[in-house]
Amino acid sequence: MGRKNTKKTLLNSMRKRLFLFLCVLPLFFLGGWLTAINPSIFSNGHIIRRDVTILLWYWPFGRSYSLKGDVCWDRYHIPHCRLTDQRSLHHTADVVVFHNRELIKGRQKLPLHLPRPRGQMWVWMSLESPENNGDLRPYANVFNLTMSYRRDADITISYGELQPKETGDRECGVEGGTEAAVPLNKSALVCWVVSNYKAHYRRSKVYNNLNAVVPVTVYGRWIKKWLSSQDLLPTISRCFFYLAFENSISKDYITEKLWRNAYQAGAVPVVLGPSLDFYKAVAPPNSFIHVDEFASVEDLGKYLKQLAEDKESYADYFSWKQHWKVKLHTDWRERLCRICSQYNSLPQQKIYSDLQAWVNATE
Numbered sequence: 001m002g003r004k005n006t007k008k009t010l011l012n013s014m015r016k017r018l019f020l021f022l023c024v025l026p027l028f029f030l031g032g033w034l035t036a037i038n039p040s041i042f043s044n045g046h047i048i049r050r051d052v053t054i055l056l057w058y059w060p061f062g063r064s065y066s067l068k069g070d071v072c073w074d075r076y077h078i079p080h081c082r083l084t085d086q087r088s089l090h091h092t093a094d095v096v097v098f099h100n101r102e103l104i105k106g107r108q109k110l111p112l113h114l115p116r117p118r119g120q121m122w123v124w125m126s127l128e129s130p131e132n133n134g135d136l137r138p139y140a141n142v143f144n145l146t147m148s149y150r151r152d153a154d155i156t157i158s159y160g161e162l163q164p165k166e167t168g169d170r171e172c173g174v175e176g177g178t179e180a181a182v183p184l185n186k187s188a189l190v191c192w193v194v195s196n197y198k199a200h201y202r203r204s205k206v207y208n209n210l211n212a213v214v215p216v217t218v219y220g221r222w223i224k225k226w227l228s229s230q231d232l233l234p235t236i237s238r239c240f241f242y243l244a245f246e247n248s249i250s251k252d253y254i255t256e257k258l259w260r261n262a263y264q265a266g267a268v269p270v271v272l273g274p275s276l277d278f279y280k281a282v283a284p285p286n287s288f289i290h291v292d293e294f295a296s297v298e299d300l301g302k303y304l305k306q307l308a309e310d311k312e313s314y315a316d317y318f319s320w321k322q323h324w325k326v327k328l329h330t331d332w333r334e335r336l337c338r339i340c341s342q343y344n345s346l347p348q349q350k351i352y353s354d355l356q357a358w359v360n361a362t363e
């Protein structure tokens, strides 16, 4: 067994090298060529291949990460991308990024007193739902670009996503078909983790109606059954279904409740959030159950009860794992480096004259 694994690893590493040589190396040249045809870097007739500089004006939530070395290349293989948090580089930055929360809390200010180099773009960044973005009216006509989970943001950043598995992943991933991917140790039918319970929220109403049909096991601050981060996923994995109900029902807003709490733990998510169509666009069919798929919450409850008793149909909800793997996005550095990958196709001369309206848009 051990030797077989070693052999496999060796084979995989050889494959990886071949992949690097055949696929990644040509990308380098292509990348260089693309940079070379970007007119903004012609100067006095000479081609200067320069880095794009992304300046983060302050760190989100005050938590900083190391930017030592060539972070974007070393960590994410994104070339020609200088990520910095040194404000003294303001005059050389192509893009300056401002995280919304600190602005609306008054903890940080925009450097409106500094001359803004021509061509420099200011980015408004937030992963919060509209109701948690505060009053944005003072920020009209300031930002050139938006960076959020919205698909119509200039730079879309998500809490997570499913990525296709590569051959290598599949080999060492789900063996023995779908059934092997289903956590066996189920002791609760439906679980919900909630810290902030308000009776008038739609999710609270759905929970109450559902709990009248099937038992819902509740955890979280609301009922003082707090789960530590270590206990969260093992606890959810013992549930057949997890209520991945978003705190805010708003356009494109799906958080780690789906990607991490449900998919990674191995419970089938029952989702409440954006429309069914949006979930279909970002998650494989038969990997989640949307509340709106049922005429009533009673019907939903009956369906969950049946499904838990039907081993095969339940296991079908895990077949996506053969082709997809969960990727969580938690590191701001990765998000910021990705701006460089899109830099040449970002809109030019854009101004958000009414950021508040954009953020609150429902269509």
Ligand SMILES: *[C@@H]1O[C@H](CO)[C@@H](O)[C@H](O)[C@H]1NC(C)=O
Pocket: 185, 187, 238
């Ligand atoms: C199954 O769950 C119980 C508690 O519900 C736990 O004590 C036990 O270790 C679990 N077994 C496995 C194989 O995860």
Ligand SMILES: *[C@@H]1O[C@H](CO)[C@@H](O)[C@H](O)[C@H]1NC(C)=O
Pocket: 118, 119, 120, 121, 122, 141, 142, 143, 144, 348, 349, 350, 351
């Ligand atoms: C960015 O927005 C500012 C004002 O909001 C504007 O003056 C400037 O021309 C814009 N810059 C780019 C590169 O779009």
